Amino acid sequence: MSIQDIFGLxxxxxxxxxxxxxxxxxxxxxxxxxGATPVCFDRDAQGLAETETQLSARGLSCVVIAGDVTNETDxxxxxxxxxxxxxxxxxxxxxxxxxxxxxxxxxxxDTENWKKIIDINMNGVFxxxxxxxxxxxxxxxxxxxxxxxxxxxxxxxxxxPMAGYSATKGAVVNFTRELAxxxxxxxxxxxxxxxxxxxxxLGPYDESEFVxxxxxxxxxxxxxxxxxxxxxxxxxxxxxxxxxxGACLVIDGGCMAK
Ligand SMILES: NC(=O)c1ccc[n+]([C@@H]2O[C@H](COP(=O)([O-])OP(=O)(O)OC[C@H]3O[C@@H](n4cnc5c(N)ncnc54)[C@H](O)[C@@H]3O)[C@@H](O)[C@H]2O)c1
Numbered sequence: 703m704s705i706q707d708i709f710g711l712x713x714x715x716x717x718x719x720x721x722x723x724x725x726x727x728x729x730x731x732x733x734x735x736x737g738a739t740p741v742c743f744d745r746d747a748q749g750l751a752e753t754e755t756q757l758s759a760r761g762l763s764c765v766v767i768a769g770d771v772t773n774e775t776d777x778x779x780x781x782x783x784x785x786x787x788x789x790x791x792x793x794x795x796x797x798x799x800x801x802x803x804x805x806x807x808x809x810x811x812d813t814e815n816w817k818k819i820i821d822i823n824m825n826g827v828f829x830x831x832x833x834x835x836x837x838x839x840x841x842x843x844x845x846x847x848x849x850x851x852x853x854x855x856x857x858x859x860x861x862x863p864m865a866g867y868s869a870t871k872g873a874v875v876n877f878t879r880e881l882a883x884x885x886x887x888x889x890x891x892x893x894x895x896x897x898x899x900x901x902x903x904l905g906p907y908d909e910s911e912f913v914x915x916x917x918x919x920x921x922x923x924x925x926x927x928x929x930x931x932x933x934x935x936x937x938x939x940x941x942x943x944x945x946x947x948g949a950c951l952v953i954d955g956g957c958m959a960k
Contacts, residue, residue: 709940712737715788715913716939717780719771719830721764722749725849725931726903727756729795731933733939734762738793741765743780745798771798771826781833790841793939794834796827797849801904802864816866822869824877831881834892844890846881847938851900852954861919871896875950877943880950891947893938898954900926921956 716733720726722744730740734757742764744750750766757764767783769776784791800822803815831846838844854871858864878894899916901907907925917925923935934953937943952958 708942709710709936710737711793711936711940714738714792714939715741715784715790716793717741717743717784717791717830717834718795718797719743719826720849721753721766721795722746723753724904724928725897725900726797727753728928728931729797729847729935730764731757731760731762731929732935733793734764734933734941735760736936737754738939739763739765739788741780741784743767743769743771743798745770772821774829777829777833779825781830781837785837789838792843793845793847794830795847795849795855795935795939796830797847798826799823799849799851799870799904802866805862805864807863808865811865819866819870822866823867824873827874827877831877833841834875835881835885838890839885839888842889844885845939845943846878846890846892847935848874848878848892848894850878850894850896850950852952852958853893854895854896855952855958857952861915878920878950879948886947891938891943893943893946893948894950895931895934895938896933896950896952896954896958898926898952898957900928900931902928911957918956920954921960924955926955 716738718730721730721742727765747768769781853868854875858868881892906912
């Protein structure tokens with residue numbers, strides 16, 4: 703196999719949640735450039751339109767579906783639409799997520815905010831993985847790439863306190879390992895990406911104190927741009943990672959090496 707064949711995604715269909723912004727948009731771009739059809743899912747219709755415009759400016763196209771990852775009906779309808787239109791689903795980037803709505807110490811944590819982050823960062827990941835796996839098991843192949851976080855591997859309080867975020871991202875890491883084992887003999891690979899600090903709408907990257915704190919914590923002494931996730935995304939979505947499953951790739955400028 704040539705290196706183009708190993709990394710190429712021609713004829714593949716990739717579903718990306720949270721593709722209306724940041725890392726999800728970069729993932730959509732990566733798979734489109736490699737020849738796949740990206741199906742971009744997000745609750746932000748304006749963000750989806752911007753993703754579509756950005757891709758089309760570069761001669762790439764995508765399908766957009768507006769919906770909420772916490773709504774099982776939206777999730778199942780999106781996957782059914784893909785099945786009807788393409789008859790296959792090769793890649794799922796389970797990427798939509800939020801940070802703690804109000805970061806702080808746990809004894810002051812609000813129950814509603816706890817439930818909200820669990821609903822998006824965990825339940826949404828479960829709904830989409832289940833729906834995608836129904837097709838992947840039927841077709842006898844597939845790739846699932848869950849976006850966790852470096853805060854799924856360590857407590858976030860070394861920079862700022864986010865109990866809900868750390869708990870949900872740790873859950874995504876171990877959910878990834880469990881699914882990898884469940885589907886290892888079914889030609890379906892399940893891996894996770896654990897990003898460090900990427901400049902997106904997830905955090906207040908327009909606040910100088912936040913930028914100073916996060917940059918200082920990062921051994922490479924800079925923050926990442928969303929485009930820096932593209933190589934990892936393509937690696938885990940393509941046959942380049944054909945013998946990789948249950949892995950959590952840390953892309954963090956050295957934070958977790960400390
Ligand atoms: N940016 C970082 O520094 C960083 C670090 C580690 C992990 N992550 C993870 O990367 C993923 C992508 O985040 P990002 O940095 O691109 O942030 P972002 O805020 O720029 O993008 C997240 C996207 O998810 C969408 N979304 C949120 N809730 C949704 C819902 N209920 N239904 C449908 N769509 C929803 C948003 O509309 C948005 O378009 C998240 O899971 C996040 O936790 C980001």
